[in-house]
Amino acid sequence: MERDELNIPRALELRHLRYFVAVAEELHFGRAARRLNLAQPPLSQQIRQLEDLVGCALLVRTSRSVQLTPAGAAFLDRARRTLRNVQDDVQEARSIARGARGVLRIGFAGSAILTVLPGLLGRYRAQEPNVELNLRESFTAQVVDGLLSGALDAGIVRDMEPVPGLHAHVIASEPFVVVLPADHPEAGRASVPVTVLRDRPFVYYPRSAGARAYEKPLSVCEAAGFRPVASQEASQWLTILRLVGAGLGVSLAPACVAGVAPANVVCLPLQGVSLESELQVVRRADDRRPLVRSFEALALEG
CATH class of the missing domain: 1.10.10.10 (Winged helix-like DNA-binding domain superfamily/Winged helix DNA-binding domain)
Known part of the structure; x- marks a missing residue:
């Protein structure tokens, strides 16, 4: 043959x-x-x-x-x-024949918009003005599914576990913070131990958002000898913050959410915790298209 x-x-x-x-x-x-x-x-x-x-x-x-x-x-x-x-x-x-240079479909975890994503998109737009950006906000797990199915070309995800067929690189990291209602007895402190969350109603996002993203913050609690059980679930951090502010519970979150916290919510640094949440740029391992690789390269530049 x-x-x-x-x-x-x-x-x-x-x-x-x-x-x-x-x-x-x-x-x-x-x-x-x-x-x-x-x-x-x-x-x-x-x-x-x-x-x-x-x-x-x-x-x-x-x-x-x-x-x-x-x-x-x-x-x-x-x-x-x-x-x-x-x-x-x-x-x-x-x-390209129409004068454009392609369409880049990017999925991103919602909290990424509070960190490096807006700057990254602005730099990519300046570098590739003829590329049409198609942005889709979702959970990390949904971005992974979109990449594997071919519905997405690239993603910005949070705390993604390794996935065969995908290449992921860390582009930013940030600490976790405790989220408390402003009238909580510990709300006035500069920092708090994670044990302030023990035996309190917990407000959290669903596990379907991504297994590692879900478990990573909870591992901080488990290291202190307890595991919170969510009494309320919400798919957006703004909703979680509002529920905390309404007195429905407490939470753990990446530090970026402090930027959108309402006045009746405080986000406090954790004492004695070095674990951080990681943002990653991700693409299919076999995708060699220049517009995808250029987005990845720009993300890695920071």
Whole structure:
């Protein structure tokens, strides 16, 4: 079989990948053929040709079912990624032809807007004036999902755990602070121990925001011998601050939230705690597009 220097069969074409993805998702040749507006015999022939080119079975066919082999399951993920990247490249080329230089879809954890993100976006806009920025605020976990699915190109996340297929780099860090209502007995102190949160109602964001982002602040409490249980949950820090101010509980937060705290809330430094919250720039490991890499490089400059 003739292969190029990257060991990729030269006869392998994008249509093979499209056909395979359709069959793998439908697990039925008839439905896949209808989806592709193709007759079933040619589709079956193309899948057999693909398996010959790859050099192994990707599907197990019986008279009643179609199933992916382990190799087929792995190949499906890569086929989707290849098709997505080609689509992105075509869209970028069309944007360049229109006088633009592409669209950069950036997801970010909401609290990032209180730190380095506005400055980063301003510098990127000045450096790449023809790139269209598409910004999407969400949780860290949702940004990760968007990157893995191809819905996002880059992200600014908080305290993300390592994820296969993604590259993340720390771009800023900040301490955690205790969030108390202004009438709390300890509110007038310059700093407080984390134990002031013990046995108090706790206001916090949901675990679905990201497992590591959720657990990291709580580890400060656990080191002091207790673990808060959230009595109230909210998805935005402004909401959490308002609930604390209304007397519904206390919280732990990255220091940046102090900048938006209302008058009836105080954010106090923690005594004897060195653990910090980290902001990270993240992208897909296989994404080599210049507009993504330039955003990452700018973020790393600080």
